[in-house]
Amino acid sequence: MSTNIYVGNLSYEMTETKLNELFSVHGSVSSAKIIIDQYTGGSKGFGFIEMKDRNEADKAINDLNGKNILNREMKVNIAKPKTNNWN
Numbered sequence: 001m002s003t004n005i006y007v008g009n010l011s012y013e014m015t016e017t018k019l020n021e022l023f024s025v026h027g028s029v030s031s032a033k034i035i036i037d038q039y040t041g042g043s044k045g046f047g048f049i050e051m052k053d054r055n056e057a058d059k060a061i062n063d064l065n066g067k068n069i070l071n072r073e074m075k076v077n078i079a080k081p082k083t084n085n086w087n
Contacts, residue, residue, distance in 0.1 A: 002030055003057035004079040005049040010034065011070030012043050023049045026063060027056025048079055 007019065020032035034047035051057040057078075065076040 001054070003051050003054050005051065005057055005061060006046065006075075006077055006079040007049060007064075008046040008075035009072050010043065010045050010047060010074065011072040012045065013070050014043065014047075016047070019047060019049065022064065022069065023051065023060050026051075026060035028052045 005023075010019070014034060016032045016034050019034060020029050023029050023032065028051060030050040030052055032047065032049050035044045036042065037044050049060075051060065061076050061078070064074055067074055067076075
């Protein structure tokens with residue numbers, strides 16, 4: 001089962017390709033997605049990584065959380081599931 005990882009405080013210079021490369025060092029990455037603002041077309045400063053193996057995902061989280069990449073200290077942890085707040 002794959003693991004979804006939240007990556008916050010990303011540099012606005014970060015690309016999905018660079019993000020994928022950064023996490024691929026730790027294991028197999030299924031997808032890398034940076035969230036884009038629909039009005040400005042620029043990065044919102046966070047994204048998500050999906051890794052196939054939980055052990056590799058845990059290693060990536062431990063190694064990359066707090067790491068300074070492109071002058072920003074990344075926040076990396078297990079992504080929380082979406083919730084429906086419309087109730």
